[in-house]
Amino acid sequence: xxxxxxxxxxxxxxxxxxxxxxxxxxxxxxxxxxxxxxxxxxxxxxxxxxxxxxxxxxxxxxxxxxxxxxxxxxxxxxxxxxxxxxxxxxxxxxxxxxxxxxxxxxxxxx
Amino acid sequence: xxxxxxxxxxxxxxxxxxxxxxxxxxxxxxxxxxxxxxxxxxxxxxxxxxxxxxxxxxxxxxxxxxxxxxxxxxxx
Numbered sequence: 617x618x619x620x621x622x623x624x625x626x627x628x629x630x631x632x633x634x635x636x637x638x639x640x641x642x643x644x645x646x647x648x649x650x651x652x653x654x655x656x657x658x659x660x661x662x663x664x665x666x667x668x669x670x671x672x673x674x675x676x677x678x679x680x681x682x683x684x685x686x687x688x689x690x691x692x693x694x695x696x697x698x699x700x701x702x703x704x705x706x707x708x709x710x711x712x713x714x715x716x717x718x719x720x721x722x723x724x725x726x
Numbered sequence: 727x728x729x730x731x732x733x734x735x736x737x738x739x740x741x742x743x744x745x746x747x748x749x750x751x752x753x754x755x756x757x758x759x760x761x762x763x764x765x766x767x768x769x770x771x772x773x774x775x776x777x778x779x780x781x782x783x784x785x786x787x788x789x790x791x792x793x794x795x796x797x798x799x800x801x802x
Contacts, residue, residue: 647794683774684781684789700797701773 619676627680627690631720632662635677636687640664647699648687654706659723660715692718728756729791734784738763741783746802752794760796769801776800 617625627633634651638644640662643652655662667674667686678684681695689696691714696702705711715722731749738747738761745765752758761780768776776799781788788795 678789682778684786685793686789695774697774697777701777704773704798 619672620680623673623676623680626663626665628693630663631692631718632660632715633690634662634664634687635667635673635690636664637666637668639666644668645686647685650699651687651689651702654702654711658706658712658715660720691715691720694718729787730756731759734759734761734792734795737785737787738780738783741785742767742779752796758794759792760798762798762800764800764802766801768799773799 632655634640634648634655636643636645636648636651638648640652640656643649652664665673667677674686677686677688681688683695683698685698687699687702689698689702696705696711696714702711705714712722731751735747735749738745742763742765744767745763748762750760752760763776763780768779771779777797780797780799784792
């Protein structure tokens with residue numbers, strides 16, 4: 617299976633996917649860490665994929681989304697954005713709404 | 727390795743002529759910047775599309791030389 621197919625499969629078969637540097641338990645970049653904090657705060661279940669484990673994945677996800685930086689958040693197959701966008705949406709309450717609209721359970725209210 | 731604030735601003739203005747660009751050096755190390763880019767031409771575009779326009783203006787430097795540019799976009 618090629619990397620693009622692997623990514624496409626992950627994005628489409630999981631409700632919420634975060635491509636990040638490090639793991640949700642141990643982020644290895646401040647930007648990835650911020651998105652992890654927001655998702656954890658909201659109590660959203662998500663799958664974290666560590667791009668530091670695979671150069672193919674790291675390059676592949678940038679090509680897949682045509683987006684040059686990591687982290688990258690996907691909800692129900694849709695690319696939401698990177699750290700700055702996720703933080704802005706969270707602060708405006710839009711991220712919580714996006715999860716609700718997608719039918720993804722959110723545990724905490726901001 | 728790093729890129730100076732003036733160069734970042736110049737590239738963004740060149741790529742998005744109606745943009746108001748504010749760059750801040752977050753850590754004082756010439757390596758961690760934040761950029762606020764406001765442009766009338768962003769109207770009607772999603773945040774992802776707005777960021778994409780800035781990334782395009784930065785001509786491939788984003789994610790490479792500029793790995794730590796915090797970006798905020800909007801309309802004035």
